Structures are given as C-alpha cells and as structure tokens.
Amino acid sequence: MATRSEVEMSDAEVDAFLSQHETGVLSLARGETPYAIPISYGFDAESRTVFLRLVSTPDSEKRNFLASDPKARVVLYDEDGEGDREEYASVVGVGTLYRVALDDLTPETIAQYGETHRPLFEIWADGKEELDIELYRFEPERLTGRTVVVDRDAE
Numbered sequence: 001m002a003t004r005s006e007v008e009m010s011d012a013e014v015d016a017f018l019s020q021h022e023t024g025v026l027s028l029a030r031g032e033t034p035y036a037i038p039i040s041y042g043f044d045a046e047s048r049t050v051f052l053r054l055v056s057t058p059d060s061e062k063r064n065f066l067a068s069d070p071k072a073r074v075v076l077y078d079e080d081g082e083g084d085r086e087e088y089a090s091v092v093g094v095g096t097l098y099r100v101a102l103d104d105l106t107p108e109t110i111a112q113y114g115e116t117h118r119p120l121f122e123i124w125a126d127g128k129e130e131l132d133i134e135l136y137r138f139e140p141e142r143l144t145g146r147t148v149v150v151d152r153d154a155e
Contacts, residue, residue: 009091009145017076017091017145018043018050024076026052026138028065028097035065041074041138050074050093050138055131066134072097074138084153095140102135 009017027036042051056063077090 004148004150006146006148009089009147011143013147014091014143014145015043015045015048017078017089018143019045021076021078024074026054026097027073027075028070029072030065030068030070035061035070037062039074041076048140048143050140052097052136052138053133054136055133057131063132066097066099066136070097072138074140084151086150086152088148088150089145091143091145093138093140094142095138097136097138100135100137 022042023038023040025036026039027034029035037054039052039054043049044051054062054066056066072095074093074095075090076092077088080087080089
C-alpha cells in the first residue's frame with residue numbers, strides 16, 4: 001500500500017525552490033475571465049521578487065490582460081523520482097504584477113532579468129518585428145509551498 005506525506009515548505013525552502021528552477025505558469029484574472037501562460041523567470045531571494053520577460057504581439061490576448069492591471073498568481077512546480085518513490089513540489093505566489101519601464105532599470109534589476117531565459121521566437125507565427133518584449137516584476141503578498149512524497153513500496 002502506498003504512503004503519502006505532505007509537508008508545508010518553510011520560507012527558506014520556498015526561496016531555495018524558486019532559486020533552483022526557472023519555469024512555471026503565470027495566471028492572470030480580469031473579472032470572471034482567467035488567463036494563464038507558461039513563463040521563465042528570475043528570482044531574487046533577498047526581496048522575494050520574481051522577474052519576468054514577457055513577449056506579446058500588438059493584438060494579443062496577453063497584451064490585453066497585462067494592460068488591465070489583472071490579479072496575478074505564479075505557480076511553479078517540479079516532479080522527481082522514479083519507480084516506488086516520487087516527490088512533487090509546488091510553490092504558489094499571490095500578488096501584484098508591475099510593468100517595469102526602461103527608465104526604471106538599474107544594474108541590479110538588469111542582472112535579475114538576465115536570469116530569465118530569452119523567449120523562443122521560433123514558436124511565434126508573427127515575425128520578430130511584430131513582437132514586443134516587456135519586463136515585469138511580480139511582488140508576492142504571499143508565497144507558499146508544499147512537498148508531497150508518495151512511497152509506493154511502503155507497507
């Protein structure tokens with residue numbers, strides 16, 4: 001019979017998880033309408049801020065959502081293990097997404113965006129000249145994480 005243990009992560013474990021990974025999902029909500037997109041990110045453990053480089057086209061749904069000051073969540077997760085023991089971890093951040101104007105960039109914030117992966121332009125139907133890359137920072141009001149371990153070999 002499988003055993004399952006679920007443990008809340010400490011703040012230090014959440015920060016370590018966010019520092020060791022680089023992809024997740026950004027979820028936005030405007031009224032009753034949700035919108036979610038895959039992201040790559042950089043994380044600063046000292047300020048507990050997530051840095052995003054988002055790509056959109058002029059008429060995209062993403063651009064419309066971002067322009068509406070939506071409510072935001074960042075969801076990051078990982079799965080590890082094979083066979084009889086598997087471990088799942090996830091972190092959820094609830095907070096505010098801020099567009100960063102180029103005039104507001106400092107050498108320190110530029111370094112944080114350097115941790116994010118560049119978007120893969122090849123996945124876009126439109127040409128590069130139609131794409132806008134904007135910088136955002138996500139300031140979480142709350143960051144929570146949990147780890148679930150499933151041991152299928154336990155008796």
